[in-house]
Amino acid sequence: MRPSTLKRERLASEAPSVKPALLVSVHDVSPLTLEASRRMVDLAVSNGVPLNALTVLVIPRHEDRAPLDEHSSTRDWLHGLAEAGACLCLHGFTHRMSGQARSPWQWAWAQGFARGQGELYLSDAADCERRLEAARAIICRAGLGGDVHGFVPPAWLLSPAASGVVRQAGFAFHERLCGIFAGDVILAHRLIGFGSLSAFEARMTAAHAWLQSHRRPADTRLAIHPADVRRDDTVEAIRCTLRRLLPRLTPMNYMAFLRSHPAAASPS
Ligand SMILES: [Zn+2]
Known part of the structure; x- marks a missing residue:
């Protein structure tokens, strides 16, 4: 092997930036899930994901009954995570889907995949705008307005109309299944x-x-949910997956990933 080839290979293996990203997100964080959410964050951190490499998905009014701005423990914990460098994202408004599926295909996604939790899957534009506005008002009253960067729809699902609204809503990014x-x-x-x-x-x-x-x-998103703490086998599967991926991938939050990625528009 020629020395130049050796040098190139050594540089590639030494430079952490050449590793693809591991993008760990904690979904469904709200006053209703606070303790389980803490446990999921602890699980990720104790298995090698730095706090500032986590992306945390916040529901402002979970199940239409748990306003984040009125729950100081959740609010304070999220402030701490943001100060530690975690990336916060808006995760719908209530997380619950409203409206009726209009085709067997829609019903299969709405109930089979999302289990009635695809809040924006059946929304028209006006409904989506109303939910985003209400969500932002709660986030602002909670003092987190400057810390929320992206949007992740519940179950990663958006109707075509909601997709148009979210694209124009001023988020640095949004996430879908793909x-x-x-x-x-x-x-x-x-x-x-x-x-x-x-x-x-x-x-x-x-x-x-x-x-x-x-x-x-390859760049990999790894999504964990507070509900996962209920099953020991799922917790163990998450632990094993993290241990398998961390030596080969660089953990980072969504914003840090986008800032580091030449193909992304430079999100602020
Ligand atoms: Zn969710």
């Missing part, structure tokens, strides 16, 4: 998520995580 949308590009297509509603779902999603984490390294 990746993170920033400007004209879609990044980090690979997604690992865990389900915990049944033993079957836990086993299937753990198997999917195992398969995904053995593929050639």
Whole structure:
């Protein structure tokens, strides 16, 4: 092997920036899930994800009954996470879907995949605008207005009308099932998520995580939910997935990832 080749390979293995990103997000954070959310953050941190490499998805009025601005413990905890460098995102307004599916295909996604939690999947533009406005008002009253950068719709689902509204809403990025949308590009297509509603779902999603984490390294989103703490096997699957991926990927939050990515529009 020629010396120049050796040098190039050594530089590539030494430079942390050449590793793809591991983008860990904690979903569904609200007053209703505070203790379980803390445990999921602790799980990620204790297994090697720095606090400032986490992306935290906040629901302003979870289930239409838990306003974040009126719950000081959740508010203070989120302030602390933001000060520590975590990236906060808006995660819908109530998280609950309203409206009726108009086709078997829509029903399958709404109830089968999202289980009635795809808040914006059936929204028209006016409904989506109203929810975003109400969500932002709560976030601002909670003193977190300057800390929320992106938008992740519940279950990653948006109706076509809601998609148009979210794109124009001034977020630095938003996320769908297929990746993170920033400007004209879609990044980090690979997604690992865990389900915990049944033993079957836990086993299937753990198997999917195992398969995904053995593929050639690529920018990878890893989504964990407070509900995952209810199942020991899911917690163990998350722990194993993190241990498998962290040596090969660089943990970073969504904003840091976009700032580091040449293809993304420069988010502020
Ligand atoms: Zn969610």
